[in-house]
Amino acid sequence: MIFQQLFDQNSGTYTYLLADENTREAVIIDCVYEQHARDAALIRELELKLEYTLDTHCHADHVTGAWLMKAAFGCKSGLSPAYGAKNADLSLIHGATIRFGAQCIEVRATPGHTDGCVSLVTADRKMVFTGDALLVRGAGRTDFQQGNAHLLFRSIREQLFMLPDDCVVYPGHDYMGRTSSTIGVEKRHNPRIGGAAREEDFVGYMTNLSLPHPKQMAIAVPANMRGGEPEDGKVITPPSWGPIVITYAGQPDIAPEWVALHRSEVHVLDVRQRPELTGEFGHLVGAQNIPLDELRTRVKEVPIDKPVVVVCQTGRRSALATQLLAHADVLRVANLAGGMVAWRSLGLPDGAA
Ligand SMILES: N[C@@H](CCC(=O)N[C@@H](CS)C(=O)NCC(=O)O)C(=O)O
Numbered sequence: 001m002i003f004q005q006l007f008d009q010n011s012g013t014y015t016y017l018l019a020d021e022n023t024r025e026a027v028i029i030d031c032v033y034e035q036h037a038r039d040a041a042l043i044r045e046l047e048l049k050l051e052y053t054l055d056t057h058c059h060a061d062h063v064t065g066a067w068l069m070k071a072a073f074g075c076k077s078g079l080s081p082a083y084g085a086k087n088a089d090l091s092l093i094h095g096a097t098i099r100f101g102a103q104c105i106e107v108r109a110t111p112g113h114t115d116g117c118v119s120l121v122t123a124d125r126k127m128v129f130t131g132d133a134l135l136v137r138g139a140g141r142t143d144f145q146q147g148n149a150h151l152l153f154r155s156i157r158e159q160l161f162m163l164p165d166d167c168v169v170y171p172g173h174d175y176m177g178r179t180s181s182t183i184g185v186e187k188r189h190n191p192r193i194g195g196a197a198r199e200e201d202f203v204g205y206m207t208n209l210s211l212p213h214p215k216q217m218a219i220a221v222p223a224n225m226r227g228g229e230p231e232d233g234k235v236i237t238p239p240s241w242g243p244i245v246i247t248y249a250g251q252p253d254i255a256p257e258w259v260a261l262h263r264s265e266v267h268v269l270d271v272r273q274r275p276e277l278t279g280e281f282g283h284l285v286g287a288q289n290i291p292l293d294e295l296r297t298r299v300k301e302v303p304i305d306k307p308v309v310v311v312c313q314t315g316r317r318s319a320l321a322t323q324l325l326a327h328a329d330v331l332r333v334a335n336l337a338g339g340m341v342a343w344r345s346l347g348l349p350d351g352a353a
């Protein structure tokens with residue numbers, strides 16, 4: 001199985017991407033609204049077919065990226081029906097199974113942090129995605145959103161701690177850089193519910209946590225009740241001047257075929273060393289040449305009345321130049337994907353078509 005753990009630093013949220021290696025069918029768990037471009041790029045670059053976006057619960061601390069995933073990939077979204085939230089296609093009820101290729105995950109209701117919390121267990125019981133029920137050396141707070149420490153105690157003990165000891169626990173969050181644990185280790189070392197802890201010990205701990213409310217709570221809960229559908233005018237708009245693709249590396253790429261057809265609409269900046277322009281791959285007619293090592297000091301020479309397309313030999317140096325320009329407030333800038341090598345192999349013309 002393909003497996004990737006992703007992190008949103010702002011909310012301390014983990015997102016998980018799982019896929020069948022052969023069929024490429026994929027599931028994403030707890031994706032974050034602001035990380036949509038990153039996650040979508042990874043899905044595209046790994047050539048996956050996103051079937052489901054699943055939320056372990058209605059989050060109070062960040063907005064789900066579920067609606068954006070549905071809009072981008074036409075996948076189905078899943079959430080517990082306990083919240084009565086909009087835009088969910090799949091009811092994550094206890095015992096439900098989610099199949100993607102030869103892979104399967106089982107839904108276990110683990111309420112207590114919220115009343116609709118679920119944990120997702122792989123068919124071989126080697127991995128469990130616990131959302132905010134069980135955290136690494138912790139447990140989801142129970143002081144809002146119908147939280148109930150008694151219920152959470154039973155969820156963890158009866159549903160999660162019954163899994164095999166070597167089952168890896170992948171939490172919904174961590175605030176100390178811990179990425180995973182195992183059921184066996186949490187049974188021994190979890191300071192809230194491990195070892196000999198009894199229900200009243202756990203409840204006493206949880207009811208005295210006194211944590212401040214999450215920073216984004218007032219925005220996150222209503223947005224998540226819409227499955228992360230943005231309110232009017234709040235959609236993250238991709239650049240409108242061309243078909244920019246943000247890569248998982250975080251850079252805006254543009255396809256050479258599009259640039260060839262729209263040469264008069266863009267300014268081409270070639271960042272190769274001067275001799276390369278008359279070398280094997282030649283150069284595009286009208287391209288401005290500022291070698292990458294001079295760009296920092298000469299950035300003001302780049303005209304910004306048109307979008308800037310940066311080019312080099314294979315699209316590596318130009319990717320760095322694109323970042324440099326973006327940091328210098330050149331807002332409309334993209335990297336020519338594959339550079340002159342790709343341009344030549346596609347047989348595109350040097351000048352305007
Ligand atoms: N400081 C974080 C909120 C942290 C928080 O309350 N996290 C929840 C999960 S939504 C929790 O259960 N935390 C348990 C803990 O930190 O012990 C923020 O402002 O977003």
Ligand SMILES: [Fe+2]
Pocket residue numbers: 057058059060061113132140
């Ligand atoms: Fe939560």
